[in-house]
Amino acid sequence: EAGVVQSPRYKIIEKKQPVAFWCNPISGHNTLYWYRQNLGQGPELLIRYENEEAVDDSQLPKDRFSAERLKGVDSTLKIQPAELGDSAVYLCASSVQGYEQYFGPGTRLTVT
Amino acid sequence: DAKTTQPPSMDCAEGRAANLPCNHSTISGNEYVYWYRQIHSQGPQYIIHGLKNNETNEMASLIITEDRKSSTLILPHATLRDTAVYYCIVRGNTDKLIFGTGTRLQVFP
Numbered sequence: 001e002a003g004v005v006q007s008p009r010y011k012i013i014e015k016k017q018p019v020a021f022w023c024n025p026i027s028g029h030n031t032l033y034w035y036r037q038n039l040g041q042g043p044e045l046l047i048r049y050e051n052e053e054a055v056d057d058s059q060l061p062k063d064r065f066s067a068e069r070l071k072g073v074d075s076t077l078k079i080q081p082a083e084l085g086d087s088a089v090y091l092c093a094s095s096v097q098g099y100e101q102y103f104g105p106g107t108r109l110t111v112t
Numbered sequence: 113d114a115k116t117t118q119p120p121s122m123d124c125a126e127g128r129a130a131n132l133p134c135n136h137s138t139i140s141g142n143e144y145v146y147w148y149r150q151i152h153s154q155g156p157q158y159i160i161h162g163l164k165n166n167e168t169n170e171m172a173s174l175i176i177t178e179d180r181k182s183s184t185l186i187l188p189h190a191t192l193r194d195t196a197v198y199y200c201i202v203r204g205n206t207d208k209l210i211f212g213t214g215t216r217l218q219v220f221p
Contacts, residue, residue: 004155031207042199042211043156056208091155100146101209103155 002026004104006092012110018080021107025074025094032069033101034077035091043091049075050097082111116200121216124194130187132215134200137181143204145176147185149196150214156199159185190219 005024013019025032030051035043046065048056051072060067064083069075079086089108093101117135124130136145144163148156160167160174162183167174173186187194199214 033207040213042213043209044211045208048207093155095207097207100158100161101156101207103157105153106155 004092004094004102006090006104006107008107009105010108010110012112013082015084015111016081018078019082019109020076020078021090021092021109023075023077023092023104025092026102029094029096029102030072031095031097031101032075033093033095034067034075035093035103037089037091037106039088046077079109082109084111087111115210116202116212118198118200118212118215120213121218123218123220124187124190126192126219126221127189130190130194130217130219132185132187132198132200132217133182134185135182136200136202139180139202140204143202145174145180145183146201146203146209147172147174148199148201148209148211149194150199151193151196156211159198161203190217192219192221195219 007022032049034046037043047060047067049069052069067077087110089106091106093103095101144161146161147159150156160169160172162174162176176183197214197216199211201209
């Protein structure tokens with residue numbers, strides 16, 4: 001069974017530039033999560049989807065971050081414009097609702 | 113969701129049992145204890161979870177005290193590949209996982 005797929009694995013951009021991350025969850029998993037992980041910290045939830053509906057986006061900085069999950073399968077997380085403080089690893093996870101979450105390898109973003 | 117307390121780091125010799133403690137003194141009756149680990153440059157990986165009974169799977173054992181205020185994750189025969197950050201998480205009825213800073217386990221030869 002294929003795991004959660006994320007791309008790109010690494011991204012380096014200059015501040016004020018836009019950036020997008022893509023996630024393909026495990027087949028059949030209706031719940032999808034985006035997390036941000038700063039260096040030395042545990043992951044923090046940004047947004048959670050049930051199918052195509054965002055059911056928890058309270059931690060998503062909506063002035064510059066946006067996300068979508070069209071057709072309830074894969075998802076894109078966008079930052080526009082990026083700031084230096086956005087440098088982090090962005091993790092995607094998926095689950096069957098109520099069960100354990102499976103994480104992808106993450107995208108390491110560096111903003112210069 | 114209840115907060116957890118873990119030691120920041122631990123060492124373990126290869127082949128020995130690694131016992132990772134976690135305190136969750138404010139846990140509620142319907143909250144589960146979950147353990148994840150994160151190997152360097154990878155996403156977190158689910159290990160095991162439990163409510164009040166001890167649990168065992170192919171990866172580890174989870175021992176929860178009778179008052180449920182603390183638990184211990186046991187890796188019975190640690191290998192170098194078990195070197196990782198281990199997160200103890202208390203999870204309620206929602207899907208939300210709140211990660212702390214975890215315990216960095218270093219397994220040495």
